[in-house]
Amino acid sequence: MTRSAFLLGFCVWAAVLPSAIAQEAKPPFVPTKILQADTVYIDCSVCPRGLAVADKTAFKELRAWGRFRVLTDHKRADLIFMFSANPYLGDYLTRDGPDKRPVFINFTIMTIIDPHTGDSLWTDSRRWGSWRVASATRDLIEELRNQMEDRVQRWTVDGILKCAGTLSYSGLASLTPEEALSKSEWRVQRIPETPDRLALSSPEAPEFCRQARLVVGPDNKITALEVLVSQAEILDVGDILERADQFDFVSGKDPQSNKVSFSARSKDKGVLIQFSMEGHRSVLSRVIYSY
DSSP states (O other): OOHHHHHHHHHHHHHHHHHHHHHHHSOOOOOHHHHTOOEEEEEOTTOOGGGGHHHHHHHHHHHHHOSSEEESOTTTOSEEEEEESSOOOSOTTTOSSSOOSOOOTTOEEEEEEOTTTOOEEEEEEEOOOGGGHHHHHHHHHHHHHHHHHHHSEEEOHHHHHTTTTOHHHHTTTTOOHHHHHTOTTSEEEEOTTOTTEEEEEOTTSOGGGSEEEEEEOTTSSEEEEEEEOOTTEEEOHHHHHTTGGGEEEEEEEOTTTOOEEEEEEETTSOEEEEEEEETTEEEEEEEEEEO
């Protein structure tokens, strides 16, 4: 590397470094895209010398956490967890070859990148030197974990059951899609390429089902209300098990995805609460209210 190239790289590094330092004082915001993600790819491609331990440490911590599935192909992942000693320049998709900036391992920086756009979604750092890279990596992942848990919406069984028979939507039972679309009091819309579902919303509905979908049965009549749940929403399985006398439980495996799932159906058959298994976690996936 020529002297001029080295000085240029050092100046770029020094210019963006204050932002990384500032982030130690103020935790970054965790956007919804991270909360809803399921899979990650760990990138430590520019991790020389002591920084290389970040790769194995991150893999171990993420596996123990169980929140994300770690993939070996960044193109298939929802997120990229990149570890570096230099701040991210936003060029993951556009850079030509590896980062050629000089690496001084004073910082361990973790940046979460959108693999489709190359945008930085979350980043923070620890100025713990080259001897404490493993500890810094663990601390950054723990920080992310705590922030994500603070952002999730925690539902209770009672909160979910409030939607059963809600007056906001009960008037749509047994209507045809055309009839439902003509009702101005409900915000009903078609969903492209999904003829057996209609989207609707109502500010008067209970919080859990203010955004929902109508299920159209084989006879072209609305038979149920469906609420799809994001990764940012959780229901503790223990809440249902404490009320096991009110539900029937069924488990199974999807023959196509090979994913294990289980459901709890109310004794009156009116409410179906479905969970999918992500590693060792039970993830609330959808709730169906039959009319």
